Amino acid sequence: MLAENPTLPLTPAPFRIVLVEPEIPANTGAIARLCAATRSELHLVHPLGFRLDDAAVRRAGMDYLDRAVIREHRSLAESLPPGARPWLLSARATRGLWEAEFARGDFLVFGRETQGLPRDWVAR
Template sequence: MNHKLKIALYEPDIPQNTAAIIRTCACLGAKLEIIEPCGFLPSDKRFKRVVMDYMDWDKIDLYQSSEHFFNAKKNQRIVLMTTKASISYTKFKFDKNDTILFGRESAGVPEKVHKLINDRLKIPMNENTRSLNIASSVAIVLAESLRQSKLI
């Protein structure tokens, strides 16, 4: 079995963020999964400018909807990163087969997705701050999960 941490993006809507996450996953050896629909096209100039030559569609799994995603993952652990969680990602034991799901930049994930996932984590932040950029969040959590799984 191929053990590779997976980063999943729920209906991403900012092309530069998705492109930066593609680069992060390529550089750190994580699999990227995108749950459609996206709020942009791959031909978007902003996307192309950031993704540069790191784009490889063979290394990205696309899911037509959240239903397709959850059906494909029914026997796998999904970890949701959300500002609504109470547990810090540093207090969690990641596994090398985890899929770490990040919500849409503008709205996170809907309540129905929250209810499907048992493991919900947050990145602790200073008070009076709303959220980190999703590309920064992916890099922070991916690095920790790779460290814990001894994949880097």
């Protein structure tokens, strides 16, 4: 899997999409395709529920995967550098998505498909 693509411009990514312990390979592949098309970064927090070379990831990512910037992390905290602006997106959120004022380079954080984000992070 491609960690960084040197052909992409060095300007800040529009968004940084963080998937915390994703479980469904096809979802991750489709999100990687979206990230490649929008020049956003994809950050994957381990453990993953599949291998990145899984056929379902490749199928859903199609030929965009080679253009995606994908970074892997051992923890959610590790995926957010100092000064990061994380937005935790959850079905249990108290504010609606449309109320947010996103900015270039923000981190959009999504939890596991079946369990969402860790409750201690949502409570912050």
